[in-house]
Amino acid sequence: MFCSHDEHNRAVIVALVVGGLLGAGLALLLAPQSGKRTRQQIADLAEDLKDYATDLSGKVRSKVG
DSSP: OOOOHHHHHHHHHHHHHHHHHHHHHHHHHHSSSOHHHHHHHHHHHHHHHHHHHHHHHHHHHHHHO
């Protein structure tokens, strides 16, 4: 029912990252620029997110195991 201090900190960090990514995605979609450029920026953002998730999962695995 209650989560530990570490779990709470992780949840806050994940929420901030997800919120930041959603905000960046919305900013890209609403910016006045060509569709081709917007799609490229979204693809770049997705690649950055993939790299971040891979790094984060590696760090979590090293701390857990």
